[in-house]
Amino acid sequence: MKKRFYLGMVMLLALSMILAACGGDDNGGGDNGGDEGESNPDFIGLATGGTGGTYYPLGGTFANLINDETGINTDAITSNASAENMAMIDNGEAEVAFVQTDIASYAVEGTQMFDQPIETIRGLATLYPETIQIVTTADSGIESVEDLAGKTVSVGESGSGTRLNAEQILEVHGMSFDDMSVQNLSFDDSTTGIQDGSIDAAFITGGTPTGAVEGLAAQVDVVIVPVAEDKAQELINEYPFYSTDEVASGIYGLESAVPTVAVQAMLAVSSELSDDLVYDITKAIFENTDSITHPKGEFISADTALQGIGIDVHPGAQRYFDEQGVEAE
Structure with missing residues (x-):
């Protein structure tokens, strides 16, 4: 009797272990032979x-x-x-x-x-392509990157990719944020600031046409400051993830294409x-x-x-x- 009882207990324990193993961990990822993760979220x-x-x-x-x-x-x-x-x-x-x-x-x-x-x-x-656009207006008198010296310039929000792009472009022009009054503004706030005169120019990294710049162009004559070919090549040599690009004519009402650089x-x-x-x-x-x-x-x-x-x-x-x-x- 005792032997049959113990044998029954052993068999029950073994069956429980088998069922637990078969149940596995069902997180929705499926068994596809090497998922990176196993999460299928609800949102x-x-x-x-x-x-x-x-x-x-x-x-x-x-x-x-x-x-x-x-x-x-x-x-x-x-x-x-x-x-x-x-x-x-x-x-x-x-x-x-x-x-x-x-x-x-x-x-x-x-x-x-x-x-x-x-x-x-x-x-x-x-x-x-994520085009780096240095945006200003015809009334600002800013025609080159060097002209940003002494101006109030938005270089993108703190921690943004735009801010680092601005820093690297200024670097190949022998400049830094110390050469200007820097503001860390969103694209919308940057273009609003240009329109109301509280800032002179803004770095904006984004696919063209960028909505905030389109809105500005509807109000004022927008100018995109060029990044000259030699400076673009210098930047690419230092940071290979850049490539040459342009803001095409017609965008923002531009009469001709403006050379610049881009990331992806x-x-x-x-x-x-x-x-x-x-x-x-x-x-x-x-x-x-x-x-x-x-x-x-x-x-x-x-x-x-x-x-x-x-x-x-x-x-x-x-x-x-x-x-x-x-x-x-």
């Missing part, structure tokens, strides 16, 4: 930038596409853009975020404005998201580019989505691009 926060930039309107479109494809409620969140967005992914305030390629690299490396590496960031895709806008995602979810997010965006009404939509393509990405790509996004035959350059 996806998509960190963008200020309402006057390019990230915010594009983010609204992307949020709708992601919501439709995944069924997960997705919201575009305003922020101070690139650097803050990396912190938002790291502390769980956002799952997807816009960021400049240079800032994403700094975040992963733990350099510049980042005290230590952020290990939770992965690349999803690059999107379009990209989307980053949390490494905690499952491969399947990131695959669905990537697919939602790149198979619905015809839904992007912003002028920068013409640059957003799977064919170029890995160009200059600079950080490790999330396996879920990589799976999608592998299926499309897209390779990094």
Whole structure:
């Protein structure tokens, strides 16, 4: 009798262990042989930038596409853009975020404005050129970068990629923030300040046309200060993530194209998201580019989505691009 009792207890214990093992940890990631993460959240926060930039309107479109494809409620969140967005992914305030390629690299490396590496960031895709625009008016008399000396200039919000772009452009011109009265303003506040005369010029990094600058151009004659070819090349030699670019004629009422430089806008995602979810997010965006009404939509393509990405790509996004035959350059 005792033997049968003990045997029964052993068999019951063994069955309980087997059932526990089969139950596993169901966090929604599935068993796909090596997920980066296992998280399928109930809500996806998509960190963008200020309402006057390019990230915010594009983010609204992307949020709708992601919501439709995944069924997960997705919201575009305003922020101070690139650097803050990396912190938002790291502390769980956002799952997807816009960021400049240079800032994403700094975040992963733990350099510049980042005290230590952020290990939770992965690349999803690059999107379009982020043009550095030095904005002023015809009445300011500012025609060159050197003319900014002694002026009141907005260099972007504290911690933003724009601020670092401004610092690096001034550097190759033998200048620094000490040569001017610096303001740390959003794009909207920058253009408002130019219009009311409280500042003379502003650095704005964003896809052209940028909404805040379009609004300014409707009120005054906008001037974009050029970055000369030799200075652009010097900048590229020092910081290879830059490329030459221009603000095309017709934008902001410009009569001719203005040479400048650019970095790339990209989307980053949390490494905690499952491969399947990131695959669905990537697919939602790149198979619905015809839904992007912003002028920068013409640059957003799977064919170029890995160009200059600079950080490790999330396996879920990589799976999608592998299926499309897209390779990094």
